[in-house]
Amino acid sequence: MKSGIIYNGPSLLDGQPIVVIATFSNRNTKTGAVVQTYILRSDINPLEASKTGADFSICGDCVMRGEPTTDPKRKITAYSHQSGWRPDIAMQSADNRAQAVAHWKAGRRTFRVIADLGDLDKENEALCPASKEAGRRVQCTACKLCKGSSKGKSIAIVEH
Numbered sequence: 001m002k003s004g005i006i007y008n009g010p011s012l013l014d015g016q017p018i019v020v021i022a023t024f025s026n027r028n029t030k031t032g033a034v035v036q037t038y039i040l041r042s043d044i045n046p047l048e049a050s051k052t053g054a055d056f057s058i059c060g061d062c063v064m065r066g067e068p069t070t071d072p073k074r075k076i077t078a079y080s081h082q083s084g085w086r087p088d089i090a091m092q093s094a095d096n097r098a099q100a101v102a103h104w105k106a107g108r109r110t111f112r113v114i115a116d117l118g119d120l121d122k123e124n125e126a127l128c129p130a131s132k133e134a135g136r137r138v139q140c141t142a143c144k145l146c147k148g149s150s151k152g153k154s155i156a157i158v159e160h
Contacts, residue, residue: 003022005021008042013057016054018042020039020040023036028132032142037122050068063095073153092110099112100124111146116156124153127145127156127158128145128155133157
């Protein structure tokens with residue numbers, strides 16, 4: 001089995017119907033062989049959910065969530081920045097250095113996208129070893145630095 005539904009029910013954010021689909025692939029050269037999950041509204045097209053704001057059921061008030069729009073040319077991406085998300089299994093996303101520092105003070109490791117290598121906080125962060133800038137020396141499946149319960153520095157990657 002290469003994919004399957006692992007949850008089908010109400011969103012914990014607003015009670016609207018969502019589905020979580022897990023897929024397995026080893027074709028991604030950065031991550032390697034990993035399970036990837038997709039969280040979608042089960043009652044409407046994902047692009048429609050994003051454009052109308054109905055993706056709140058999935059993204060909540062995440063700052064990376066797109067703005068509702070009627071522009072048919074808009075490209076759509078998804079990412080979760082839910083505050084307080086299980087630090088034992090996931091990194092806390094930080095959108096800037098100030099957010100990262102606040103999370104570090106609270107004892108949480110972060111994953112942060114930086115504009116360039118000069119933005120790396122060398123005392124608290126390490127460059128993602130799977131990134132182009134680090135020479136793609138290891139895939140995520142072998143590295144595991146982004147596992148929330150891992151010890152060590154937080155991870156940063158240059159915007160791509």
